[in-house]
Amino acid sequence: MRPLRTLAVSVVAILALTIPSAAFGRALIIGGSTSVLPLAQKLAAAYHKATHQPTPKVTGGQSDIGISGVAEGRFDIGDSSRDPIEGVDPHGLTFVRIARDGVCVVTNKANPIANMSTSTVEEIFTGQKRDWSEVPGAKVSGPIEVFDRDGASGTQDAFQHIFLEENRKITSSATAKTSNGLEQQVVGIKKGAIGFVSFAYAAGLNPVGYNGVACNLRNARSGQYLGVRNFWMATKGNPKGATLKFLKWVTSGKKAVNNIINTQWISVY
Amino acid sequence: MAAAAVSPAPPKAVVRPPRERVSSWPLVDRLFYALCWISGLALCAIALWIVLYMLVKGVSYLKPSLLTSSPVSGSIQQTSNGGFLDPIEGTLLVTAVGTLIAAPLGVAIAVWLTEYARPSWLARAVDSAIEMLAGVPSIVLALFGLIFFSQGFLTFVSQGAASGALGQSFIAAGAVMALIALPLIVAATREGLEALPPRIREASFALGKTKATTSRYVLLPAIKPSIAAGVVLGMGRIIGDTAIITVLLGGSAQLTEPVGHTPVWGLLRGTGSTLTSYVYYNSPAGEGNAHEKAYAAAFVLLLMVLALNFLVTRLTVTGERGPAAASRLRMKLAESFAGRRWS
């Protein structure tokens, strides 16, 4: 009898503890693009500080996972670093633009190429040029190791649209990495590597200028650097309740918000 | 001279043929002998190399501040500063939850399988289920756990997502961890129970006790070392698992994030990370980009495993004497009571 009684008491106690906690609002769940991830994390922390709402939980997974996740109901907000595509994205989603970001072509620091033209970038990434000896300004020798992003990546989408012509695709022998962080890591380790990352991840690597314009925040803001794309936050239907509150805060153009965004991205409000 | 005649002749030394030398074997056999030695030494060398390598790397990268500070939040890159206090908390939490669920369950199932086991087809089915559980890859168990805990009515175990539950929490991860520790506990308990001589059970039944009472008050206390060894083995398996943590513990920032403000339950419902996921995250396969932290955390993990191994060795050594000694003690007590009663 005693163990049964202990069990009953503990179950009641647990229920008593959980019910009040359900009365508090639950935290928002945000997931998707790994490019948006650092920005979303910073915004979530600042949102909690400013409004005392529970800190939203931020995860990655790449843009397509974010979009499908919000359609399935796993996420409250899906981050995407590519523009919404008609017919590909699930129906009924609302996209809200929150910032702009740049994509840099990067090489290892042992290979500090200052600039590449459109044709060079295309030739390297589509596999036409395979050795660093064919590239002017290269400081390493040996085969070019191209690193791509996974198919679910918004950054890869942005790269294809901005840097490659309509029908050209990245060579299939490139190794696909599943996040900006992994891409940054591998290009930082291998001397003969070349890849592309979002601005915030170019630390420790050599950002390659594009058509004579250096890839940095200033040039992106001024519009000179062309490799810039939008960051979106998607919701299922129109945003409501806690989600609406958060999105309103992010797109409010308040100084606190823009200060965060302008550290490594470009604010739009 | 009389002494010489009386004293017994010294015993003749037994002449044994000299031990066979390996050098006398044919070449093929000598080759295999060498191979055996090489394999044994290679095994030794590999183990030694792994331990020494982790020792060197761990000691060079481990600082006390790492053990007491949390990972840096708000940035994915961990190289700069921040330690792994949260992952250590996470490991302890998940192991505790998993063991607390698996130990009673495993012991109960083992008792049922050895003492009752009726109907026999059911007992065979449960036996095969436990065996299959031992062979299922933990990633498949994790996937199933995710589906199970994402159902809406189980929101109290983790937290709510836009539809249904998030499904990722310490309780969820601990529950699935209990599944992978279960076969070890069941096996160890069954071994202990089967090694007990039947006369213990018969003596207890002769005194009028039921099977349930016997199991609870006589058998289980007698095999405590076996149960303990099984539990510790299960804990070792739980501590080392990464796949379940990655799927069921959430925590992309490697921080422990409780849900709500209730003291213990909020923590259990929350997400976090463990040493294993922290090591994976900071290795070149993950995004943390902090090899030194990965080495330091892996070293701490290895120390935990070593401690558990040492515990198992101690328990099994005592265990060999345990059941026999305990039953002897009980018999002595019974004899002394019987003696006093009729003296």
Add this chain to the structure above:
Amino acid sequence: MRGGVLQSLRSRRRNDGGRRSTPASGAAGDRRAELALGALGVLVLVLIGAMVVTVAIKAWPSFRYNGLGWFGPGAEVDTELRAMRESAPLKGHGLLYFTAWPLLWGTIVTTLAAVALALVVSTFAAIFLTEFAPPRMRRTLDPVIRLLAGVPSVIYGLIGILAIAPWVDQHLLSESRKKSVLYVVQLNGENLTTGTLILTVMILPIMVAITASALSSVPPAWREGSVALGVNRWRTIRRVSLRTVWPAVAAGTVLATARALGEAVMLAMVAGSTPFAANPLDGLTFLFEPVRPLAATIFQESEGLTIGPLSHTIYAMGAVLLLSAAMLSLAGWAVKQMLVRQGIRA
């Protein structure tokens, strides 16, 4: 004094389950306990059953669409997964199109190679442990083997990716070899060989422990009889001991194969993250091509469970793993029957 002892004895007998001291209520209490314990056993049975059924249901769409072609070769696995993620089906196929051959081939090659290697090395090492090792070495090797068995796979993966893979990259892979296959795949230290070697080290301790304990339980009379007839120790081992313990060795192999099949994390870190079907016709380069076994693929794709077709594919892979685990369980049971018949405890 005597009265006191009698008193305490009587009260003691009443205290531990006084209610159950009469046969009738004792039997009822026993029945309750049996039902309660049996219910727990049935709970585990139901859980396993639910798992199998859930995985099968979620995997069925993928198998139904692809039929037997699921197991065959076709387009590249990465391309197919990408199509599912982008909701952009490949030409001439639906979204569920999947051909898992590179993954299956990777799983088969790594598992078989690791088990074969481990079988050979563990047999020799176990013989060493039981027969030829000096007693002091034997005493130190026992905890060492147990330690090796307990090292978490993520630590093996860490050492592999940070120490062994770069070594392989620098010393075993030449630039010319890398160039020769560059148009198809990039070679680096994370490849088939590195993954298989570390997998072998991971499953060695299990097999050594089982083989050694089986060898030491061979009746000494048999060995002594053989030696007395003049057979040297090695031949005794080969002809007498090994022949006696082969069911135990088989059981150990089954256990090791199950472990190798289910190894996800270490292989995800070390064997290369490209699901490429290593081509034996490439000669020596075959050893250095990246592979991605099934469990490692599930581990790496586990974030994509929200996308419909991708989740069906992942569960299909899980179903294949479950099936192989069940078959291995069956094989283990069959071997154990053989053991019981031979009268040797594993």
